Amino acid sequence: MTARRGPRSGDGDTRQEILDAARAAFAELGYDRTTVRGVASAAGVDPAMIHHYFGTKQGLFTASVAMPVALDQALPDAVGVDPSKAGERVARLFFRVWEEPEPRAALLGQLRHSFVTGEPPPIAGFITGAVLGRVAERMTGRDRELRAELVASHLLGVALLRYIVRMEPIASADPETLVEMIGPRIQTYLT
């Protein structure tokens, strides 16, 4: 490794080095206490470079866990745009992320780390800070935050049984079958 002297101009590896620094920062500090400035400093780049590649801290996090979709946009949209289909769309987004090997490995790694250290995983900070609050804003009625978290709890439990415990028949069930079963139950929390 070459020594770094302050901010550098972009090169082919810059994006990857930012991602490596971001993953380390999210793992060490959690989502809330990680800053774009801190990641920039650790990666030896100007913060503007991070904004150029990833937009906001949310975008940086999404990329650092190889998320195939920006959940901080997609989940609130799934709830707000057409509430009658919200449950199904949320469930489908969930499987779109978890059925991909790369984000699944990243998310399982975070959960494992959380279990070992007793610290909440960075994804929890991202989900509460950047996703659930906005989801709740699109909902109506009482106890919106709590209902949004109950949706998250159900999906997290499905991930555990399907991808970690590998309990049958849930582990081998077709994702679309699960979407059809889980969607209507999630729907009753959301609307």
Added chain:
Amino acid sequence: MTARRGPRSGDGDTRQEILDAARAAFAELGYDRTTVRGVASAAGVDPAMIHHYFGTKQGLFTASVAMPVALDQALPDAVGVDPSKAGERVARLFFRVWEEPEPRAALLGQLRHSFVTGEPPPIAGFITGAVLGRVAERMTGRDRELRAELVASHLLGVALLRYIVRMEPIASADPETLVEMIGPRIQTYLT
């Protein structure tokens, strides 16, 4: 420790020694491959002693995780006796177990071990082998096993967010409030 020469008669510590041997066996072998005979041998007692104290392997497991209720009886009963109240009763049983510090610590320890080793926790074998199959028998309609597991997934996810991630407001919510919210959703899986 005194050397053990074959089966012994009961004494004040026998029950505890059986429990210690059972915990070690369940952790090492998982629920399915643990036998009453094996635990008896490890504890230096006659298998009849285990049956005397704990009844079946299910009862031994229940005691080994300090479960305040025999879930292999109580959960199928909660579903079968009065189906119209099944969801609420299942949710209430869940909190009766998890709100107690001793079983909560035992269950969290199992989940942690599972995350670190990649092996399913013994409780998963107990739940699939001794609980969910019987719950599904009391249900009607299609996909009963899958629906029973989706109930389990929701409750497991609630446990994770409430007791491990400690996400607010779910972590501080009154258990009875959660029972009232989760019960009806579970109900739609069960009936």
